Amino acid sequence: MLAVNPILPELLLAVGAMVLLMIGAFSRDGAYGLIRTLSLVLFGLAAFVLLAFVDSPADAFGGMFRVDAFAVFVKVLILVAAGFALMVADDYLAYRGLRRFEYPVLILLATVGMMLMVSAHTLLALYVGLELQSLALYVLAAFNRDRLRSSEAGLKYFVLGALASGMLLYGISLIYGFSGTLDFAILAERLKNPATVHPGLLTGLVFLFAGLVFKISAVPFHMWTPDVYEGAPTPVTALFAGAPKAAAMALILRVLMEAFPGMVEEWRQLVIIVAIATMAVGSFAALVQTNIKRLMAYSSIANMGFALAGVAAATPEGVRGVLIYMVIYVLMTVGSFALILAMRREDGWSEEIEDLAGLATTRPAMAAAMAIFMFSLAGIPLLAGFFAKLYVFLAVVHAGLVWLAVVGFIFSVVAAVYYLRIVKVMYLDPPKVEFSPIAGSGIPFVAGVTAALNSPLHLLFIWPLVLVAGIAANALF
Amino acid sequence: MIWTAFAFYVFAFFTVFAAVMVIFARNPVHSVLYLILAFFNAAALFLLAGAEFLALLLLIVYVGAVMVLFLFVVMMLDIDFVALREGFARYLPIGLIIGLLLIAELMVVATSASVLPGAPLDVALPFAKFIGMDNTQALGTVLYTDFVYPFQIAGLILLVAMIGAIVLTLRHRPDARRQKIGEQVRRDPARAVRLVHLAPGEGLGQTESD
Numbered sequence: 254m255l256a257v258n259p260i261l262p263e264l265l266l267a268v269g270a271m272v273l274l275m276i277g278a279f280s281r282d283g284a285y286g287l288i289r290t291l292s293l294v295l296f297g298l299a300a301f302v303l304l305a306f307v308d309s310p311a312d313a314f315g316g317m318f319r320v321d322a323f324a325v326f327v328k329v330l331i332l333v334a335a336g337f338a339l340m341v342a343d344d345y346l347a348y349r350g351l352r353r354f355e356y357p358v359l360i361l362l363a364t365v366g367m368m369l370m371v372s373a374h375t376l377l378a379l380y381v382g383l384e385l386q387s388l389a390l391y392v393l394a395a396f397n398r399d400r401l402r403s404s405e406a407g408l409k410y411f412v413l414g415a416l417a418s419g420m421l422l423y424g425i426s427l428i429y430g431f432s433g434t435l436d437f438a439i440l441a442e443r444l445k446n447p448a449t450v451h452p453g454l455l456t457g458l459v460f461l462f463a464g465l466v467f468k469i470s471a472v473p474f475h476m477w478t479p480d481v482y483e484g485a486p487t488p489v490t491a492l493f494a495g496a497p498k499a500a501a502m503a504l505i506l507r508v509l510m511e512a513f514p515g516m517v518e519e520w521r522q523l524v525i526i527v528a529i530a531t532m533a534v535g536s537f538a539a540l541v542q543t544n545i546k547r548l549m550a551y552s553s554i555a556n557m558g559f560a561l562a563g564v565a566a567a568t569p570e571g572v573r574g575v576l577i578y579m580v581i582y583v584l585m586t587v588g589s590f591a592l593i594l595a596m597r598r599e600d601g602w603s604e605e606i607e608d609l610a611g612l613a614t615t616r617p618a619m620a621a622a623m624a625i626f627m628f629s630l631a632g633i634p635l636l637a638g639f640f641a642k643l644y645v646f647l648a649v650v651h652a653g654l655v656w657l658a659v660v661g662f663i664f665s666v667v668a669a670v671y672y673l674r675i676v677k678v679m680y681l682d683p684p685k686v687e688f689s690p691i692a693g694s695g696i697p698f699v700a701g702v703t704a705a706l707n708s709p710l711h712l713l714f715i716w717p718l719v720l721v722a723g724i725a726a727n728a729l730f
Numbered sequence: 731m732i733w734t735a736f737a738f739y740v741f742a743f744f745t746v747f748a749a750v751m752v753i754f755a756r757n758p759v760h761s762v763l764y765l766i767l768a769f770f771n772a773a774a775l776f777l778l779a780g781a782e783f784l785a786l787l788l789l790i791v792y793v794g795a796v797m798v799l800f801l802f803v804v805m806m807l808d809i810d811f812v813a814l815r816e817g818f819a820r821y822l823p824i825g826l827i828i829g830l831l832l833i834a835e836l837m838v839v840a841t842s843a844s845v846l847p848g849a850p851l852d853v854a855l856p857f858a859k860f861i862g863m864d865n866t867q868a869l870g871t872v873l874y875t876d877f878v879y880p881f882q883i884a885g886l887i888l889l890v891a892m893i894g895a896i897v898l899t900l901r902h903r904p905d906a907r908r909q910k911i912g913e914q915v916r917r918d919p920a921r922a923v924r925l926v927h928l929a930p931g932e933g934l935g936q937t938e939s940d
Contacts, residue, residue, distance in 0.1 A: 267886060274893070314879035355897045362890050369883060381883040388887055392894035407898075430839070453839055 259313040259320040261306060262299040262328065263368050269295040270361035277354030285352040289339065292357035296336040296364070300329055310728065312374070316436055319374035323572075326725035327371045327503040330580055334495035335364045337587045337703070340695035341594050342488030347692060348597070351397055351486065359396075360492065363389035367500035371507070376425045376435040376461075379504065383421070383468070386497060387414050393492065394485040406484025413477045414467070421464025427457025437512040445515040455519060462523055465508065468501035469557045470550075472530040482550035487602065490546060491590035494553050495583045502560055502579055506572055509564065510729040517567045524565040525657060531558030532664040539671045544604050545593055548671065549586070552630060555668050556582050562661050563645035566652035572726035574645035577718060581629070581641040581707070588703030589626045591696045592619060597689055606675060611684025620679045622704040627676050629707040631669035637711040644719070738778055745771040758804045766797050783865035 257264060273288045273295075280287075303325060310321035339360055346352045366386030373379035391414060395407020429435055431454040432443050444450055467474040482490045509520055535555025542548040560582070563575040596603050612620040629638035642665060646658040706714065748768035755761045769792050776785035860868040873881055926934065 271889075315876055317879050353897070355893055359890070359893060359897070362886065362893075365886065377877075377880050378883075381880045381887065385883060385887050385890060388890045388894065392890070392897055395898055398898050427839075456835075 257313070259307060259309075259311045259372075260318055262303040263365050263372075265302060266295055266299050266361055266365045266368070270358050270365070273354070273361070274358050277358065280354075283352070283354045285346075285354050285356070288354045289343070289357045292339060292361055293336055295361065296332050296339075300332045303328055303332075314378075316438070317375045317378045318369075318372050320372055322728040323503070323507070323576075323725045324372045324728075326576060326721060327499060327579075328368050330499050330583060331364060331367045331371070331496045334499060334583045334587060335360055335367075335492065337591075337699045338488065338492035338495055341491055341587075341591045341699050343693040343695050344597070344691040345486060345488050345594055345602075348601075349397060349486065356393070356396065359389045359393050363393070363492075364496065367496055370500045371503045373504065373507070374437050374511075376428065376437075376512075379508065380418075380421065380425065383501075383504070384418065386500065387418070387468075390493065390497060393489045394481055396489060397486045402484040403486060406481045409484075410477055410481045417464045417467035417474065420460045420467075424457045424460025424462070424464060427453055428461065431457065437508070440512040441514050444513060447516050447519060450516065455516075458513065458516070458520060459523065461508070462505075462520065462527075465501060465505050466527055466561075469498055469505070469561075470554050471527050471557050471561060472534045472554070475531070475534060475554050478554055479547045479550040482553075483544060483546045483604075487546065487590065487594050490549075491587060491594070494549065494586045494590060498553065498557065499579045499583055502557070502564075502575065506564060506575060507729060510567070510572065514730075521565055521567060524561055525654070528558050528561035528565055528657070529660055531555070531561060532661060533558075536664045536667040539668065542671070543606055545596075545606050545609075545675075546604050548606065548675075549589060549593070552668070552672075553582075553586060555664070556586075556630075559642060559645060559661055559665065562649050562657055565654060565657060566648045568648060568652050569723070569726045569730050570651055571645075571648040572729055573719070573722045574648040576722040576725055577644045578641040580718060580722070581637045584703045584706050585626050585629050585638060588622065588700055588707065589630070591700040591703070592623050592626070595619060595688065595691050595696050595700070597691055598686055599689055603686060603688075606678060607682075608686045609675065609679050610682035610686070612679040615684050616688065619700075622700050623679060624676050625704045625707050627672040631672040632665050633669075635709050637707040637715070640711075640715050734778060738775070741771045741774045741778070744768075745775065759801065762797060762801050762804055765800070766793055769793050769797065781865055783869060 269291075273291055276291075277283055277285075277288050307320055307325070309325055310319070312319050339357060342356070346356065363386050366382050366384070366389060369382030370379065370386060373382050391407055391411040394410045395404050397403035425435070428440070431451045432440055434440055434443065444454075463474065470478040482493065485493065509524075513520060532555055535551050535553075535558055539548055539551035539555065542551060556578075560575050560578045563571045563578060565571070566574070593604075594602075596608065598608075609623070612623070625636065629636040632638045632642045642661075646661055649655075649658045649661070745768050748764045748771065751764040752761045752768065755764055769788055773785040773788045773793075776782070776788065860871075863871070928934070
């Protein structure tokens with residue numbers, strides 16, 4: 254058995270990314286097509302190695318890196334989300350003249366960072382993983398450097414992200430100063446009795462939490478989200494909305510459940526306040542949006558609020574709910590973005606919601622898939638999104654926070670209004686814009702698969718998912 | 731012993747003096763030079779404290795690389811520093827408030843004796859292991875063993891930064907004239923030089939050139 258066995262999939266992706274970088278740098282035309290295909294193969298291979306060869310639970314590097322059922326579950330989700338995001342990019346990159354080999358390579362390296370985040374078992378490993386992921390994403394946001402919006406998105410994301418990293422580091426240094434350790438297990442041991450904990454450590458926890466919720470764009474650290482989602486190239490937005498959110502949410506779960514289990518009462522108030530504010534802003538601000546990318550940004554904010562409600566439960570059932578929520582959220586969001594990438598007219602992409610008018614008559618299949626995603630995001634029964642919210646709110650109720658579940662339910666009704674507005678525009682308004690056909694099979698494939706998994710067909714898969722998520726959640730307790 | 735104390739006060743005084751002058755110097759180039767002075771004195775303070783590795787790091791990395799870069803940026807960018815200073819009075823109150831808050835926080839940290847029981851004894855790195863080693867050796871001992879994982883990931887982060895810098899700034903310019911050493915070396919003198927007889931009063935006329 255190798256000493257590096259627990260980190261084998263990440264090693265594979267990192268080395269693979271460097272090899273692909275060399276291939277791209279030394280080939281004359283950049284070989285985007287080849288590198289993109291090989292990157293997808295690497296994603297598949299990493300998932301295979303993770304499931305077949307990695308022994309879990311196991312620790313590596315003196316306890317800095319931990320792989321357990323929870324890590325494996327989230328890593329597979331990250332690999333799928335990142336792979337889907339890479340698949341839907343072809344048509345857009347070709348049209349915009351952005352078929353550069355660095356694109357898949359940066360996604361690969363960002364994925365490595367996300368996987369390291371999920372496995373982080375000390376605050377130091379947490380920070381380096383987070384930074385690797387963030388830096389690659391900053392560059393991707395500004396990837397279309399000749400467009401002002403894209404550069405602005407990259408710069409904004411970078412400056413605010415650096416601020417969040419500063420807060421995170423300040424929090425970590427306070428926690429280290431008052432506890433003398435960076436290791437999650439030792440922290441949990443030392444902080445068993447909240448009465449002996451110095452307020453300075455609590456301050457550190459607040460800063461750490463603030464730095465982490467920036468990454469899932471929870472209120473009050475959500476301001477960057479709409480601008481970055483709108484300004485970044487759409488395939489990059491499709492990536493932003495999926496894998497990094499899952500990774501950051503997993504990181505929050507691991508830090509709170511593994512490092513600070515003794516201080517539940519302290520951090521729970523924080524999580525509840527942030528969750529309610531996030532649900533409220535996400536739901537109400539989305540009502541007035543006309544740009545579909547901004548709408549999806551607020552939608553992802555609101556969804557993170559619902560998932561945070563599950564974190565507040567602080568029970569294995571709550572963690573299970575959050576994991577189920579993240580899986581279904583990723584499927585809904587990546588699918589929606591695949592369809593947004595298909596909204597291309599003669600003269601470029603349309604991002605206005607009203608351009609979807611009459612889609613049901615011009616493109617019935619696309620309209621049907623979009624309707625499935627919107628109903629699912631709204632949490633209508635018979636679609637996957639309903640179960641996502643159900644399991645989270647059930648856990649919240651069982652944890653004795655009935656009022657929080659009620660608040661969440663009210664906000665999900667508000668959020669349903671704007672999802673249903675899109676369906677109304679597609680099915681009841683007369684057609685206005687003709688979309689041109691898109692190249693490549695990536696978008697139809699991703700949209701088809703995710704739509705099928707969100708449609709009532711999901712009833713076949715939801716029970717195994719609940720079972721596996723339950724096993725993964727128990728690994729944290 | 732008295733000399734150590736004397737050296738400490740000298741270096742400490744110049745550090746603080748240079749730091750104050752960074753803010754109050756009118757000319758931004760002078761500000762950068764004062765910052766370099768501050769770094770030099772801080773390095774000397776590190777030396778006095780027995781942290782020779784940090785002292786050299788500060789000189790090589792900050793003075794040698796970062797500050798020279800700063801100097802280039804300040805000298806090459808045409809920044810209107812008078813305009814930058816305009817908001818000074820307007821932002822002074824909020825700056826003071828934030829400064830006071832930071833000082834208050836530092837007081838809390840500095841005056842709190844109640845660190846978790848047992849915590850100072852075994853911080854992430856127990857110091858007993860390093861007795862009798864110099865700084866460089868001690869850092870090397872842990873950097874490639876206990877901390878090889880974050881060290882390698884930091885390397886990966888730098889790789890991403892490098893790719894990012896190239897992706898965002900590199901432009902291939904087909905019209906740029908570059909040196910082609912191979913072609914230059916292969917060049918045949920017989921083809922490169924041609925002797926032409928010119929009668930007085932006649933120009934060269936139209937000739938081919940390569």
